[in-house]
Amino acid sequence: MMKSDDNGSIDVESSAESKGKAPLIGNGKEKPNKLKKIMGVVDFVLRLAAIIAALAAAATMGTSDETATFFTQVFRIEASYDDVPTFTFFVIAMAIVAGYLVLSLMFSVITIIRPNFAIARILLFIFDIVVLALAAASAAAAAAIVYLAHNGNRNTNWQAICQQFGHFCQKVSGAVVTSFVAVVLLMLLVLLSGFNFILKKK
């Protein structure tokens, strides 16, 4: 009834339902491993999607600039992402998120090949949480400034700038929306890691 897995550990588990069905315990070991492989593949795909979202957000923000001409070329004002420190932070943070996710793909592949290699899973779990917080923070900070650019604030006398820089605002808003997609994907990744840890208990 006991089965030794490739790590050399002995593991016999049974859920409450299969209690008393001793011959099934051995077969139960195969299932979690198969499910773990599937979860590993889902993890890999989610990471790929998150890389695309984070890179798209960074690239859209990084290429956002517009030159507006007022009063028949007496004033020429340029708006660029590096005019606003929050947007610069956004580009750097999204680049870090994308860079980490590319590195994490390697670990993700390791967990697919060897589902019981716990250290890779634990490392991914810890860094996924940190990167999730970073992504959520940079996305929200940029969103706060984009909101201000669209609506302005009368109480603090901050004028909306989107009338003058419509194209710039559109690109910046797109980058923020894309970054929130990355945040949602990272939340799913952390959730998936947690469920992967539970799997053996069930």
Added chain:
Amino acid sequence: MMKSDDNGSIDVESSAESKGKAPLIGNGKEKPNKLKKIMGVVDFVLRLAAIIAALAAAATMGTSDETATFFTQVFRIEASYDDVPTFTFFVIAMAIVAGYLVLSLMFSVITIIRPNFAIARILLFIFDIVVLALAAASAAAAAAIVYLAHNGNRNTNWQAICQQFGHFCQKVSGAVVTSFVAVVLLMLLVLLSGFNFILKKK
């Protein structure tokens, strides 16, 4: 060698080191349960600390207002958190975070009393991730506006307002710093949940 826990499930586990030391497997079952209780207590304490941080952040932001007088009382301008939508969002989000954490204390107590009650742990894990993202987002959004209030932005012609409203800015900055403490505590809570899930595997 097999031991039935209070959930009625049969569980026998052994790590690679204890391989071949069959009589120790039974004793190994007691240890994780004790460690789980300790982790449950740490979880409870972290939640209490996070509640204090989130409530303090919401209260500090919510009571931040200042009346500045310019040109010997010709102009009287009041600055309050509800002048800036981002700050209003911050107060609401921090109140939600604190409210959720108070509710979660109940579940935390359940997991201390019954360490193997998996549903409570899983629910806490899922909602902790959502609340972590919410807290990080509201803290960062408020931080972006606080940065603007302190430094202004010449390119977008947004003036710094902290010269006029020094006391207001100080309170708002304090609220943001406190909210980041709550974010760090929530990150630790999610991490702790993950390690709790792993525990049985080790």
